[in-house]
Amino acid sequence: MSPLPVADMQGLYAEIDRAITAFKLATGLRCRSQCGQCCPEASIAVTMVEMLPAAAALLASGDIQHWLAKLADAGRTCVAFSPDPLPETGGHCRIYEHRPVVCRLFGFAAIRNRLGKLELSTCRPIRQDFPEAVSRAEALLAKDIPAPLLTGYSQRLFGLDPTAHPMPINQALARAIQRCGLFSTLDTPPGAEPLPRAG
Ligand code: SF4
Numbered sequence: 036m037s038p039l040p041v042a043d044m045q046g047l048y049a050e051i052d053r054a055i056t057a058f059k060l061a062t063g064l065r066c067r068s069q070c071g072q073c074c075p076e077a078s079i080a081v082t083m084v085e086m087l088p089a090a091a092a093l094l095a096s097g098d099i100q101h102w103l104a105k106l107a108d109a110g111r112t113c114v115a116f117s118p119d120p121l122p123e124t125g126g127h128c129r130i131y132e133h134r135p136v137v138c139r140l141f142g143f144a145a146i147r148n149r150l151g152k153l154e155l156s157t158c159r160p161i162r163q164d165f166p167e168a169v170s171r172a173e174a175l176l177a178k179d180i181p182a183p184l185l186t187g188y189s190q191r192l193f194g195l196d197p198t199a200h201p202m203p204i205n206q207a208l209a210r211a212i213q214r215c216g217l218f219s220t221l222d223t224p225p226g227a228e229p230l231p232r233a234g
Pocket residue numbers: 073074075079113114115116117127128129130131134135138204
């Protein structure tokens with residue numbers, strides 16, 4: 036069995052975070068405080084490989100039974116989303132450090148349109164709260180500044196796992212836990228990296 040690309044995914048996440056930080060600094064884009072509006076939907080589609088770092092961390096946490104029970108009983112919300120008691124303060128992500136690509140890029144990514152020009156891909160709360168930052172981002176993208184490019188990272192993902200296909204986020208997390216759990220019960224094959232202990 037090939038080693039799971041947990042460390043590769045962690046490296047990709049660190050790279051994405053650096054690109055997003057630079058883009059935020061250049062544009063002034065940021066999330067609405069305690070927003071969480073993009074999280075409750077379990078229909079968010081990600082690949083299993085993206086959830087491997089979260090799965091490895093949850094397995095290492097000693098709390099995996101709790102998460103398996105949550106996944107078995109998952110409704111229409113991402114299981115990692117924890118709503119705050121006050122409705123106006125939204126909620127937070129319980130696997131924030133290990134969240135998948137789309138959760139990192141949401142609001143802060145660029146796409147290339149049919150003419151090959153960069154366009155900002157952001158959300159309604161950011162457009163409503165920070166119109167000046169949105170205008171600045173659009174002006175800078177028109178000059179082709181370096182920006183976190185959605186398609187570029189998707190290609191990198193498929194480079195790590197050519198069989199990867201998007202599925203609802205809770206299903207992807209369940210499959211990643213299954214893969215990590217199975218892998219950790221096997222002897223590490225010669226030359227393979229052991230599963231990193233996260234947490
Ligand atoms: S993984 Fe975290 S950031 Fe992504 S949808 Fe779930 S709660 Fe939100």
